[in-house]
Amino acid sequence: MVDTNKRVFWHFTFKDILTILCSAAIPIALAIYTAIGSQQQKREAEKTRQFDLEQAEKLRQQTLYDEFINNIFKLDNYGYLKEKKNPWAFANAYYRAAHLEWDTIHKAYVLQFLKEKQLIGRNNCTNGCRTTNLDDIIRLNELSFDNVHLASQTGVLNQLDLECVSFDQVSMSDAVFSFASLNGVSFDGGRLDNVKFDGSSLLCASFNGVNLSGADFGNSNLTGAHFSNSDLSGAKITEDQINQASFDNVIRGVSR
Template sequence: MPWSSDRVEAVGRNKSATKQEKYFKLTFHELLPILCSAAVPIVICVYTAITTYEQTKEAERRQFDLKQVAEERRLFDLTQANQLRQQLLYDQFIDNMYTLDKDGQLNDSAKPWAFPNARYWTAHRQWEPEHKGHSLIFLKKIDLIGRQCHGPEGQLKRLDDIIQLNQLNFDNIRLKSQNSNMHPLNMTCIRFDEVSLINVSFTFVNLDYASFDASSLNGSKFEESSLIGTIFNATQLHGTDFSNSDLQDAHLYNVILSTVKITEEQRKQAKFTNITLLNASNADKSTTTTGKL
């Protein structure tokens, strides 16, 4: 019977397929633990590497933060030490002036006042701008600079300064009255001759009858200050700003005003001799003017 033979062959094929399928199922289940056992160490290695990297970066960040804190602390300590040193130098200078005064070295009879000037110049070379400004106020208060007396008919006469400011550097100092325009800071009659005063600020300062002969005032500013009768002779005034200061009877000799900030009212107040201006119509040419502008 043909159909019987076909059924036997089919059953045989099914049995064979079932065995093969079981073989493959067993093989997969056997390989899965092997694959898992092989993957676990890899995962552990990756996890360890990532953890180690993160710990290393965290340690580096902490080390950087510690270094930054240490550097900030170092700079703070340096600043404090420098401020203390500056104050000690200034206090020592005050003590030296007191001693010199007791010894009669600040009297007119001690002219040319070699010891006081030596003391001041030595201290000045070590000061920062803040204490240089303080020193000017101190010297003016005890009448060692900007000395004056009233002559016949109330005329103001300047006496020789006991402390000479010639050839000293006062760049970047800030002089300002503590009471604004109610009580301007008194800096009258001071001789700022042959002095560097670059980028200096004068705010509510009385500079009447002072002089700035052969000095540099480049980039400096006079704000709400009085410059009555003040003399500027061969003074460098590049970028100098007179703002709203009083220049009544101020005299400017041999100066270049091409970059000076000065108002029309101030031009009428001051006197000018042999000054140079840039010609507005031709910046390459200059004009020399004498008298009022």
């Protein structure tokens, strides 16, 4: 005899099956929807966190910059930037401490500020060659300016004044000089691999013991520039520029 209860148990209608499937599908769909929503919330939270971090870093950079400017003005008011205070220990201590924290944008801003206030590039280089012998109040030697972009705000209209600045023993890998006046500048002992000079003036500039591999001199003026004991392998330099400058014991292997 067949068990009636068993027959009833296994006797499902299509409606019963559909009801069971729908009952199971709803929690699954809710779980999927919840998971997708959770991932979106995580992505949005991460974007917000990144934005907040970027804003905090911008504020920190600006604060460091403002504090340095204020410290320099205080030193000036107290007479610590006068010639008799050479070697200007306080000014250099403030600068080097802040330099370690600045991003490349603020490093460029500060260089322009220092030049405008005659704290660097103090020699008279209007004709491209040094005519005086003044020490820079702020020393840039042995610092890193990698990836710094120094550019004139008006392009070809007015060149950025960096004349006679001493960039001795600095690292400026992948740096860019756009429409800058670098007349009389010294890069002696520096690392300038892959540096780019775009529309700049390098009258009487000095490159002694410099790594310039991969450098690009663009359409810059090299009249009177002197290269000695330097690596110019792979550098982009034209025949006219070669004729403008002088070379002594350099690795030429250049790309023209």
